[in-house]
Amino acid sequence: MKEFGYQRVFDVPGAVALLGADPEARCLGGGTNLVDLMKAGVERPGLLVDVRELPLDGIEFTKGGGLRIGATVTNSDLAAHPEVRRHYPALAQAVLAGASGQLRNMATVGGNLLQRTRCGYFTDLARPCNKRTPGSGCSAIEGEHHNHAILGASSHCVAVHPSDMAVALAAFDAVVHYETADGPGELPFAEFYLPVGDTPHRETALPSGALITGITLPPLPVAATSRYRKVRERASYAFAIGSVAAALDVRDGIVNDVRLALGAVASRPWRALAAERVLTGGPAGAEAFAAAADAELAAAEVLPHNGYKVTLMRNLVVALLTELAEEAAR
Amino acid sequence: MALSTSSAITLNINGEKHALPVDHRTTLLDALRERLDLTGTKKGCDQGQCGACTVLIDGRRAVSCLQLAVAAEGREITTIEGVADGETLHPVQQAFLDLDGYQCGYCTPGQICSALAVIEEHAAGWPSAASADVRPEAGVPPLTPEEIRERMSGNLCRCGAYVSIVEAVARAAAVHEAGSAQGIGTQGIETPGLEAGAAGSVGTEGAA
């Protein structure tokens, strides 16, 4: 790990001033990903701006009845919050499905959004990786990739985004708020993460020097009947090989509203809009659920060892929607 | 201007203040083990992937290998050395000892610190990934073996002492619950993080 400066900040203008002035500055939240990557030599900041004392640790209702979640709210506090659990249960479940109790206590909402991929080549300085060293190549495509992307990847990178939380946020149309020296800004979740293309090292649309200040969740009645399911290679404390956040509102057997997002299948949490379109206004049943999954996965592109994910995601989508529909019918 | 890459800090550990200069790269784990001779906190992976280095920071469990020491200034740190009340073991420690909740002992301080927090987190009403229904109206799930296993999963034990560890946590939780029911404090350590907690409490004020 190379040497670096450290500055604790107590207000947003102070943080933004530091971040804007030094291109080598990085925000330190919980440090659960950043410090690990610094030890691996992947991240080499010159200055750490410790943001945990910023007054961004609240969760409150917005005027419209949604929720505003501060950027430094810990994952634990987010998952334990009664209003999150009441109105967006899949978000609480997604957070609880990630990492461990210790890491959730440390990790912040803002940091969670900015997590880097867990692709084994990304953290190994001795191997080519376009995300770490642009232009060096992708080792995973010809190498170990059984947990790599089936949607939205490119020939430059097939890594997946590791966050569980972000999958639920994608389903619920969250908006990311940030601040730069030029003032505040916001990005709808669908625009927050950039497509891979030939620039896998550019992961978000945040302007340089920006500080994430929080996220807002719109009021979303369907989210009250939502669920997150995660499949991984052991029962806990592991990254997903596939996950689904789903919210379903069924009236008289017809899908009135639905939200669906997939995890561990792409470089970003994957909002399943094609599937939602197939479902909305149609019957809530196994056939429709399967058709919806197939519609979303029609675009899947597989490598020799990750084709199982197509089956997995199809089964997961059907299973989760079926569960939600059955509960609604009770 | 060259930034300073080290700082003189004061760490508050087990109720004692320790002033020391630290290289900013120094993790809390390395500060404890290599600078302060508090070697009860163990380094298993140094990557947040095993839980052996678990300590309590402001009453909440955290992995000290990913916590920079400089960023821990001003926070209350409890390590395994601060868990017992003098010569009297904490009920969690006693249960690990009585039920053989370890083998080689290297993951044990982390398991114990984690278990302390698990009991408090559960008492505070936190759900887990093992909880069937996370909605608040579902209430707090009982601390079943399945709940304990999920909540303790951030602490690997390669010897495979999991079965007796879970028994020990269950026993200590029962002691804790009995103590709470009688309105007396357990021999537990302070865990202000959960009670004052809480980013969450800010938010509920806005509930319509």
Next chain:
Amino acid sequence: MTTTTTETTAVRGAVGTAHTRVEGLAKVTGAARYAGEIPFAELAHGWLVVSTIARGRIRSVEAEPVLAMPGVLAVLHHGNAPRVDTDYVGMLGAPDPTCAVFQHDRVPSMGWPVALVVAETSEEARAAAEALVVHYDQEPHDIDFAGGHPDAYPLDGHLPAVAEKGDLEAELTASAVVLDAEYTTPEEHHNPMEPHAATARWDGGRLEVVDSNQGATWVVGELAKLFSLDPSAVRVRSEHVGGGFGSKGLRAHQVAAVMAATVLQRPVRVVLTRRQMFSLAGYRSPTSQRVRLGADPDGRLRALEHRALSLTSTVHEFIEPSAAVARVMYDADAHHTANTVVRLDVPTPTFMRAPGEAPGSFALEAALDELAEKCGIDPIELRLRNEPEKGPVSGLPFSTRNLRACFEEGARRFGWADRDPRPGLRREGRWLLGTGTAAASFGAGAAPSTAVLTAEADGTFTVRIAAADIGTGARTALTLVAADALEVAPDRVRVRIGDSDFGPAMIAGGSMGTRSWSWAVMAAAKELRERLALGADVPPEGITVRSDTTEAIGALAQKERHSFGAQFAEVAVDVTTGEVRVRRMLGVFAAGRIVNPLTARNQFVGGMIWGISMALHEEAVRDRASGGHVGADLAGYHVATHADVPLVEADWVDDPDPDDPVGIKGIGEIGIVGAAAAVANAVWHATGVRHRHLPIRPDRVLRAGTGRGSVGERDAGHRR
């Protein structure tokens, strides 16, 4: 100290009574210090630099810029490191040259140690090690391991390579039922929670090493030979050891630390990182195994063939003798077993918990389950019908063989009698349920050891023995054995271990540690009691006797000496997601006299949990292009977590070894044997699909489905 027994005044019967660990208080309070935790004045920190190529030569090590970095004291590499002597035969044979660091410019595997950077602080050492530029001349490497490798050859390891009797092809032809199946197990790593750590220093002309190892006198012997020192000039201490499982013998870090301490003349500590452990701590070779069984319609075996392939490095021969377990378990008219190895550009594998038996029992016991299905016979009954009277290959008598009792007791407790043998029938929500069983065995041996026993003037006793407690509970077991032998309460016995100055002793390995050490303690106690019986007063310095069991152990008759066990597992499988969960597990063992039921149960269960982990999770993945691992850490290499482990129960039947002074056989390894097979057999019972390749990962379950084409074959999507 707390004990679960309340009778601290009892003078007999400590052995066999549950007793909490004598070092337990130190372990739950954080007071127990492991190797990297003993403070030394003037301590310097060494950080290993390992190769980033899998084969080639070091062209140059650019040490100068690094030596200018803050705090850096030295950079050791092949151009300047002290020379060591590797031309010797140690306790376990010739040394693995991987440990003799920095002797030449050749790189035979990814992660090979190429330099040690020493600095004042660990942060400085790490930063400098990361900054060290090493130039290589890279050569093409070969890491491809697969069955039928043309360069494979039979190799004797700790067990003979080949054992054959009878005409295999003739018996197979004459068999009514034939099974021919291939099984594979992946590269597996010990990953003890405590990384390897050593601090070396010269103290008054004597080399002292505080180390984490499985045998202090073993490491002394190796270091003395490597550095051409008299063994009396080397002392190794390892009071607490955070797990070993076979990985903690002589390793690169100790040798590097000694070199640096010699060059700098100050204490130097070297700790392996978790990532370095994947290339420097040894591992279990992947295996490719073919099992052919031929049986009469009633299940009696006519033919048994087990051929196992493992790999080793290009610098050292090690073999995983997976095929040998059949030589103990089952007889057949034709009985052929062979262990073969292929040399590749990989690090040298080593002993890992139940070397041979763990992967071998997966293949053999899964094959038995398949044969039971083909014969329409209950899997337990099939095994009991093939119980041998004597060693199937050796013809020697068994010392004891209580496998039948294990199966009978286990079947009763597990509820086996109610089992419907047909697969794929039981469903609970999204889960298919199934149960499986497997047999287990592991060799029961003893090796010469010495012990020193002192009757103190205050009426207490002190045992000194160079034993290692790597989590086995050996320290406590020896306390109980000594207490009974001396006819005193355990609280009057103090056992000191982990110091080579206590004399030669067996390592904590081969499930032989506690038995071997107990034997030496018994011998010393016998002599001490005789001395005390003469009525002499105990002088202030006490009365000390020393024992050596070399002669007694050498006089043991040749027999088949093994522990046995029966494993049972119930699993739940969701074939739509590929998830497999173990719901319960039971192991019943015949493993000699159980010294301390509390710690023994824990150790059996721990072995069984290794079996769960082996069956479902563990797999180190190598990248063909680079020859190194992908995800060499505890997030990439999955071991079972709390959530993966249900209620696992272990128990035992009475089975004292008639030729051991205490009746001990050894219990460290048998818990894993057969456990993965029991899980895999249960997965078949749940789903109707045989999984012959470990681990039974979700993607593999998904691809296999239920074997009836319902879900597994829909891998849609376009090929990228």
